[in-house]
Amino acid sequence: MPVSRFKKSLLVLSIAASATVVQANSFNRIASFGAIDNLPEGTESERETSPEIIAASEDGNTLVYSDSPFEALGFVDITNVQMPVAGGLVKLDGEPTSVAIGGNTVFAGVNTSESYTQPSGYLMALGLQTRNELARCDLGGQPDSVAVSKDGRYVAVAIENERDEDLNEGELPQLPAGWVTVVPVKNGQPQCDKLMKVDMTGLAEIGATDPEPEFVDFNSRNEIVVTLQENNHLAIIDAASGKILNHFSAGSVELDGIDIKKDKKLDFSGSQTRLREPDSVKWIDENRFVIANEGDMNGGARGFTIFHKDGRILFESGTSFEQEIILAGHYPEKRSGKKGSEPEGVAVGEFDGQTYIFILSERASVIGVYRDTGGEPEFVQLLPSGIAPESAVVIPQRNLLVSANEKDLIEDKGPRAHVMLYGFSDAPIAYPQITSTRTSNGTPIGWGALSGLTADPAKPGMLYAVNDSFYANQPTIFSIDANQTPARITAAIPVLRDGQAAKKLDLEGIAADGKGGFWLASEGKTKKDVPHGIHHVNSNGEIDRTIDFPAELLKHEIRFGAEGITMIGETLWVAIQRPWKDDPADQVKLLAYHLKTNSWGAVHYPLEHVSTGWVGLSEIVNHGDQVYIIERDNQLGESAQVKRLYRVSTDQLKPAEIGSELPVVKKTLVHDFLPDLKSLNGYVQDKIEGFTVDAAGNGYAVTDNDGVDDSSGETLFFRIGKM
Known part of the structure; x- marks a missing residue:
């Protein structure tokens, strides 16, 4: 029989837990180990490898994982937990x-x-x-x-x-x-x-x-x-x-408030009754066990259940686990039509006299941490994981949790598979760095793929972000309160055209106009009928003006277009991501559009050189007599080289006519984001995409999590101090 609909008391518990920032005892990621580091000498690095099920020796110093595609067992020495060492493979x-x-x-x-x-x-x-x-x-x-x-x-x-x-x-x-x-x-x-x-x-x-x-x-x-x-x-x-x-x-669960359709938007108004179809199971004690309800044939209840061995259901999470995932920006929209976040793995262990339950979401790439109470477990936190955590093992004697993350995106030139280590201590919770709140009816604000950032001209710590075309049917402006930790998304304003969600947009830049509205930069893809352009929206998100790119510019188009926008006086400045056909290979345009004369111009910006991949721009923002520009390569992990913030003095921004020889500006390095991107001890992400300076002169940056598609789903939010 289905269990009763999700109780309001669970919703209250979830809200209270989400607001917690620092716990007396918490887990944080302390190290990551790439499975490719275990490949035998002479093996091509492009060979697929995947840690799936992981175990630990009794002394907690050695990890062993199953590697199905390589047909081997992998060994990792974690005597020094902050520096895991490859132990090799047994074929x-x-x-x-x-x-x-x-x-x-x-x-x-x-x-x-x-x-x-x-x-x-x-x-x-x-x-x-x-x-x-x-x-x-x-x-x-x-x-x-x-x-x-x-x-x-x-x-x-x-x-x-x-x-x-x-x-x-x-x-x-x-x-x-x-x-x-x-x-x-x-x-x-x-x-x-x-x-x-x-x-x-x-x-x-x-x-x-x-x-x-x-x-x-x-x-x-x-x-x-x-x-x-x-x-x-x-x-x-x-x-x-x-x-x-x-x-x-195992029974079934009635689920309310879930996204049930893969449609490039987040809509948590659906309902379903689903068989649990559990995958992993772990005993909590001699009489109770917990199952992860991943689903397979006809099920997938998106949560976890605690049973007594006599068959009684002692606790059902309903949608509460998935709602924590939504609040953290990890909801995998592409799985909405199937099994949502797909809890797959479970681990249980005792730390400092308390029993903890760990629920691994395969599709959201997070681990939910719960404290066992004997009844309703208490939500503690979400841990960032590698892509598709398959299993975890606890090592309580060393205050460690270890996850094996199976997805190896070698064919897509994406992140490789990892083993990740987490330490249990009294340190503050380091992740998430940005979360959302709930609407007045208790629905979590869904978000992801943040691609541009701007600040309220008058309110310190008040920021705004846009999402990109991953949510093509739901372009949105998000209000962010950065005066708290983690930063909090407090509202979502849909971008509208004639009262409906605006189509054919790929929003990559946003700039406050100082009057309650915003200028938005949309990256075009002509082959997909998405035009390059600039749009103005009023305070309600309605598009009331569109500025198309000029024909003289578009005849040299490639698909890497507008990636940031800022306003200096009566001029809008737009950062183009990569050189177009009429640009030198090591220079990219900063476009200028004068709002009074309706004229276009541009300058050239010099790009860094890298040994692998390409370098382009991700953001532009004006502050004082400087514009700040994010320049990044498209590499991640150990291959990442350029994730930087530069500045250009505004007196250099003297645009020439498009089609003529453009002046080249000089830049000055302000901040290297690589240490920030490494600070959570995961792999270095490639897409640091948003930057702004608030009314008090403080700098903020955010990464794009690609909508949790072939990505760990992590969104990093940095404060870099006075500019």
Whole structure:
């Protein structure tokens, strides 16, 4: 039966938790490890690698992760937690699906299936220090999750025998059926001749003849909880006897206030009833366990649920977890039509006498941290993660949490897959650096892809931002209160044309006009029928004037257009991102449009040189007798070189006619953003896109999180002091 609709009390709890800035105890990211650093010498760096399931040694100094695409186990030395060291890879003759550590033995499930109808695999035991194979147990099917009992006496393996999603639209049954294997362990050695096969057929209402066990975990009584994701079912098994102690449906959830349509806008007014279809599961204590309701075939409840092993639901998160994600700007709009933020992984651990529950959102690339209360868990914070966190492991004896983030965007020249480490301490929460509030009816303000920044001319700390074409059907001006930490988005003003959301815009720049309205710069893409141009909006967001780029300029167009706008007297200045066809390769235009004479002009701005990729402009803002310009390359991670703020004196801004020889301005370096971009110990992001100076002369900068699409979703917001 569906649970009741999300209670108002949970909403109040969520609002109160969101307002918390500093906790007595909190987690912060302290280091990141790129999986490519573990590739063997001589391996091409373009080779895909992906840390998926991760485990830690008993002393907490060694991490081991499964790397499915490379068919290997990866080792990381974290003796110095702030400087993880590559420990190398152990190649396997198959695809590792999971890994666990018991004592000095590493256990891995390895898939060797020829096809969906001929599944096969084995359980491998490997010496943690020696890395020699100790034993190999034939499992007779395709393994998924592997877990070791707390006393080291048993290993449990979920034999999924996964379905072919392209066959009959993925419907069950698709035999052979899966089961759970329990392997006794003696002195670190699996006793392959004594393994037990626990039949899971006939339990679930959905696909009873074709159970697909997904995840297993032990409590201290050597009871195994197992999720049957596609079957939307849960079971408890006694490891010693192989007896099924209990089983029950995972049930469904009624969800209100969710985005249910992929349409390039954020609309949290939808409702759905969804099967939970849990993925990961972890015991909280001997009687309670928590599931992440990722969904698969027909479900995905976007949250997590705490069950008693007798089948009672003790807590249902409903939409509260996803709402925290929305407030932090991490909501993955492209997944709205499917399963939203997709909670997939779960970890549980005790820190400083308190039990914490960690919920990993695969699509939002964040980890929700909750404090167990025995009843309703208390939301503590969101942690920024790498792209698509798949699993996490707790190391309480070292006050550490570690996540494995599987997405490797090598084909898209994007971020690589990472392992990330978080420390538990009394330090202030470092992330998020900017969040939103809720509307008067309690709906969180959705936001993302912030691309331009401006300041209120009269109110210190009052800023405005725009989003870019990732939200093409919802162009928006956001009001930001930067007088608090984190900075807070307090309102969202839609950009309108004739009373409707304005179409064919790619807003990259915004400038306050000093009269309550704004000038907006839209980057054009002629091939997609998006014109280059400047638009003025009134205080209600309605476009009341449009200025098109002149034909003399457009005949030299490339797709990298307007990236910032500022106002100096009666002149609008627009930063073009990259050189167009009529520009020298190392110079880009600053366009000038005089509002009284309706005339165009330009100057040239000199660009930095880099060894990889390109360099362009992201922002321009006037303050005093200077204009400040963000210049950046398109590289991220270790390849990033130029993320800088320059200034140009306004007396150099003497535009010449477009088509004539343009004067070249001289620039002065003001600030290097690379240290800021490294300050949260993740990978360096490429898109630092917004900058402004407020009424008190303080500088602020913001990054563009690309709408959480092939991105970690992190938005960094910097204060760089007096200008």
